[in-house]
Amino acid sequence: MSAAELAGTAPPRRSNGVIPGFGLTMGLTLLWLSLIVLIPLAGLFFKTAELTPERIWTILTATRTLNALKISFGLSLIAAAINLVLGAVVVWALVRYDFPGRRLLDALVDIPFALPTAVAGIALTTLYAENGWLGGLLAPFGIKVAFTPLGILVALIFIGLPFVVRTVQPVLEDFDHELEEAAATLGASRWTTIRKVVLPTVLPAFLTGFALAFARAVGEYGSVIFIAGNLPNVSEIAPLLIVIRLEEFRYADATTIAATMLVASFALLFVINGLQRWSQARTGRAS
Numbered sequence: 001m002s003a004a005e006l007a008g009t010a011p012p013r014r015s016n017g018v019i020p021g022f023g024l025t026m027g028l029t030l031l032w033l034s035l036i037v038l039i040p041l042a043g044l045f046f047k048t049a050e051l052t053p054e055r056i057w058t059i060l061t062a063t064r065t066l067n068a069l070k071i072s073f074g075l076s077l078i079a080a081a082i083n084l085v086l087g088a089v090v091v092w093a094l095v096r097y098d099f100p101g102r103r104l105l106d107a108l109v110d111i112p113f114a115l116p117t118a119v120a121g122i123a124l125t126t127l128y129a130e131n132g133w134l135g136g137l138l139a140p141f142g143i144k145v146a147f148t149p150l151g152i153l154v155a156l157i158f159i160g161l162p163f164v165v166r167t168v169q170p171v172l173e174d175f176d177h178e179l180e181e182a183a184a185t186l187g188a189s190r191w192t193t194i195r196k197v198v199l200p201t202v203l204p205a206f207l208t209g210f211a212l213a214f215a216r217a218v219g220e221y222g223s224v225i226f227i228a229g230n231l232p233n234v235s236e237i238a239p240l241l242i243v244i245r246l247e248e249f250r251y252a253d254a255t256t257i258a259a260t261m262l263v264a265s266f267a268l269l270f271v272i273n274g275l276q277r278w279s280q281a282r283t284g285r286a287s
Contacts, residue, residue, distance in 0.1 A: 041262065047255040059256045064232050065241065069257070071149060072238040073264065076217035079156035083213045084206060086157070087164030094165075095172045109166070112159045117222025124155055125227045147229030152237065155223045160213035167209035171202050207276040211269050218265050 048056065059065060093099075094106055112120065128135045128145035135146055145151045175198065183193040221239045228235045238261055245254035 044255055044259055044262070047251070048259045051252055051256065055252065056256050059253050060260060064236070065238075065253075065257060067233040068236050068238040068241040069260070069264075071152065071236065072218055072261070075149060075153050075156055076214050079153055079160055079217050080210050080214040082153075082157055083160045083164045084210050087161055087168060087209060087213075088206070090161070090165050091168045091172055095169060109162050112162050117159070117220070118226070120158060121155065121223035121226030124151070124158060124223065128154065128227065146227055147231075147235065149228075149235050151227035151229070152224050152235060155227050156217040156220060159220055159223055160217050163212040163216060164206070164209035167212060168202055168205045171205040175201055204276045204280045207272055211272040211276075214272075215265060215269060218261065 051059075090109065094102060094109075125146050126132055128138075128151060130136065130139050130144065130146070132146070135144075138145060143150075145154060179197050180193050183197050188196065219239060221237075221243075224237055225240055228237060228240075230236050230240060238257060242254045242257050245251075245257065
């Protein structure tokens with residue numbers, strides 16, 4: 001027996017739980033992730049590694065490939081940023097105010113989750129076409145949405161908004177209102193209270209929602225191809241280009257583009273997760 005145990009200061013030992021322990025759960029986790037995620041991704045990189053660096057560079061620097069990657073990543077970032085703002089407004093209204101139809105509005109947020117992507121694409125195309133309800137109103141002003149990059153942006157905003165709302169909503173619901181009241185009692189303005197009290201608490205959730213919305217938008221296919229027009233170098237997304245290369249039996253081109261998208265997406269998500277951890281650490285020190 002150690003001196004700490006004799007003195008009565010040793011931490012209590014953890015008793016064995018009823019549920020399986022660390023070894024079994026970790027083994028099942030690694031097995032599942034390997035079968036579903038790691039092995040398919042490894043196959044993708046192994047296939048790409050068969051190519052020479054010159055061949056990979058030729059595929060990636062092709063004009064059509066660069067434009068497709070630019071459209072996919074550029075519009076995905078813009079859509080995620082817009083959803084960050086729109087999601088904040090929607091969450092604030094749902095959490096802080098009680099109004100008729102609030103539960104219905106809360107349920108409508110989940111429609112992009114349940115709606116098949118092809119159905120969403122057809123609905124958006126019908127709505128924003130030049131003879132559609134909204135497209136007809138925008139046409140006299142020279143604004144064309146369907147079959148343009150703007151239509152892609154609309155589709156990405158549609159499918160990404162729920163990720164921000166559902167990520168931030170529980171955090172804002174659990175926020176202690178007494179902190180706001182204390183800040184107001186000390187003379188803080190509304191903007192100061194939001195910036196100094198509310199925002200630091202919900203910022204990690206906002207960053208998580210942004211990352212999820214971006215990741216969803218980058219890989220979106222079904223809802224985009226109907227409204228995009230799919231014109232090469234104009235409104236063609238990278239996932240569609242991968243499918244086209246597979247249909248042309250150009251597997252090297254397809255795997256190279258897919259691997260590039262995977263690496264770029266992982267790098268951006270790594271940066272966003274780093275910002276999230278920094279924000280959480282900063283909030284913990286502040287508290």
